[in-house]
Amino acid sequence: MLKPIFVALIALTLASPALAQTGDRTERLLAELADAPGPPGFEEDVRRIVVREVKPLADSVTYDGLGSVIAKQGASGPKIMLDAHMDELGGVVRRVTGTGFLSMQMLGGWLDQALPDQRWIIIGSKGPVRAVTGIRDIHVVPAEExxxxxxxxxxxxDVGAKNAAxxxxxxxxxxxxxxxxxxFAxxxxxxxxxxxxxxxVGVAxxxxxxxxxxxxxxxxxxxxAATVQEEVGLxxxxTAADLIKPDIGIAIEGGITGDSPxxxxxxxxAVLGGGPGIFLYDSSAIPNRKMVALVADTARAAGIPLQRDLVQGYxxxxxxxxxxxxxxxxxNLVVPARYTHAHNGVIDRGDFDGMVDxxxxxxxxLDTTTVAGLRDFTP
Incomplete structure (x- = not known):
């Protein structure tokens, strides 16, 4: 019988130094969320953290049919949907070979060069199992390869097994x-x-x-709305928006920096430490122009630096x-991050705090009058 996936989180927590580190509440939350396993379709552990955190803060907590968490706060006025997705890049085991190796179906937009010689955790029925994707030895690889x-x-x-049994x-x-x-470190x-x-980072x-x-x-x-399966098709x-029927939507994402060599x-x-960002364009969406102006004016009034960006392939x-x-x-508002869609990324606490502000x-x-103006397209 398949054990609850939270067993995996407990084991991962015991094995990881992240949650044992000192730090304020926000740092501890970021560490716990980052370390939690949750590829698309397997967001249980992340959802458990989110529900624990939002229940004391919300008037109600409900779910869509895919497992997204919807926490409502407030009983009147326009409907504002504040979104971040819980899932991360990962994979699923495809098959087991007779010699004990496992092939993997990738979930999300991985670069092939980010995959060899990396450590992974497989969440099985008996808890987490550590694995590594192999790499050929330089001693035997021809120079041209x-x-x-x-x-x-x-x-x-490679999980260290000798055979499928x-x-x-x-x-x-x-x-x-x-x-x-x-x-996390x-x-x-x-x-x-x-x-x-x-x-x-958006969930936090x-x-x-x-x-x-x-x-x-x-x-x-x-x-x-803490949503599921963003990495495999939003x-x-x-499904969460179908239930909420929002008047305004704000997505919070991890952004992309251009400041590394x-x-x-x-x-x-965007640069790390330069403040929260706003996407003026990406491959999936063009933001509402009035919303962009409102965000810029809000940031200016609050003295928050705002980085503007346009990103293809996103x-x-x-x-x-x-x-x-x-x-x-x-x-779409973003907290800048280096090295996204890979094992190890870097964010800046100042950018995070600025985004919350x-x-x-x-x-x-976003009161009734302001939202009505944002939704008015009369020439």
Whole structure:
């Protein structure tokens, strides 16, 4: 019988130094969220953390049919959907070979060069099992192949088993979820290393914003949606929006920085530590122009630096939200992150705190009159 996935989280917590570290409440929340396993379709552990955090802050907590969490705060005014997705890049076991290796179906937009010689955790029926994707030894690789990127279908997970029976004895098999093994760590200068900042950093933002808005109040019905399966097609955002029928949608995401060496300046202009960002364009969505102006004005009034960016090859939940309920004005706000869609990313605490400040100030401005103006397209 399959054990609850929370057993895996307990084991991961015991094995990881993240939650044993000192730090304030926000740092501890970021660490717990980053370390939690949750590839698309397997968000149980992340959902458990989210529900624990939002229940004391919300008037009600409900779920859509895919498992997204919807926490409502406020009984009157326009409906504001504040979104962040719980899932991360990962995979599922595809098959087990006779010699005890496992092939993997990737979930989400992985680069092939990010996959070899990495540590992974497979969540099986008996708890987590550590694995590594192998890499060929340089001693036997021909010189002409040493700079080649090997395709993902040539990679196998090695759990140390000698045959398929030993793999089965570990409690793992086809269909089991796989996540990066990359524990949270606090770096110098208020920067945090960890996996899954896309989009656990957004999940932490919406939780902290909900906490502050509980104390200060706001003029609307705020729906915080922690959604599922964003990395495989923005699915949870659509189903959650179908239930909420929002007047306004705000997605909070992990952004992309261009400040590390060797980057093309046309890829992205955001820098770590430069403040929260706003996407003026990505491959999935063009934001509402009035929303963009309101965000910029809110940031300026609050003295929050705002980074503007346009990124190709990027999709986010605002695209799914804006195409529901007859059309919803939306915007995508981002916490800059280095090295997304890989095992190890880096974020800046100042950028995170600035985003929480911005979201709280923005929600407070979204009263009935302001929202009506944002939704008015009369020539």
């Amino acid at each position: 040493r700079t080649r990127v090997f395709p993902r279908d040539s990679l196998y997970l 030993e793999v089965a004895a570990l409690g793992i098999g086809a269909g089991d979820p796989v996540v990066p093994d990359a524990p 606090a770096l110098a200068n208020g920067r945090y290393l960890g996996k899954a900042w896309d989009d656990r 933002v919406v939780i902290e914003a909900l906490r502050r808005l509980k104390a200060s109040g706001h003029p609307n019905q705020l729906y915080v 699915r949870g955002a659509r 060797g980057r093309n300046p046309e890829e992205t202009q 999709g986010d939940d605002s695209a799914a939200i804006q195409a529901t309920a007859g059309g919803v004005p939306t915007v 911005l979201v709280v100030a923005l929600i407070k401005r």
